[in-house]
Amino acid sequence: MLRIRGTVGDLPVDLTLELDEADWARLGSQFGGQVQAAQADAVAAAVPAAKPVNQDDALWQIAQDLLRQAGQLSGPDLLEQLEGLTGSAASGKRLLVRLRHSSDVKVVSGGDTPLYSWIE
Template identity: 45%
Template sequence: MIRIRGKVGDWPVDLTVELDAQDWAHLAANLPVKAEEISTPVTSEAPKTDALWQSTLSLVSKAGSIEGPQLMAQLTGLAGGELAAKQLLVRLRHCAQIRVESTADAPVYHWLGQ
């Protein structure tokens, strides 16, 4: 995963790009250093990330519906940190199995299933 932060003109930019093993290989092939010198965190983190994602989906599935702050607290403990929990929340927002309802107090994450 690569995080890019900065500005484009007056607009703030905070972008996270996920690369798979093939993308890392392509990037490594085009750098002026040897590919062996580049670590590929995607391949070493993939099993952990997949298990964490499945646990996240299971958590929402079991709850049926859960408010954002409560989900954030549970994901922070599950993922081991606030940044990882926020990334999971973003991923949930784009998941076809989840519907996010915006309410006056907090977003509510609803399990839609398959």
């Protein structure tokens, strides 16, 4: 199960999603559009086995995919999206710190705010 809370414009959003293995596979394939054809086959085969064990793992995977697809986001923009994803400021900040320390992420001071970039 995955809960998403936040806003769309001025409207509050509170969604609860229940995902089975097929749903996780489809979600994974949505984020795999930029993967080379050879890698896509390996990812598709591994998705059911790599299904997140708990909600924290699922959120971590989605947070990585969010930054990977964006390529680069400012700290405040990324935090806002993570808070919307998790439904709480504390959980969003935990994911932001985890991204900051990930070997796949480069953080550069960009004036007043840090810039988070996905390293390919």
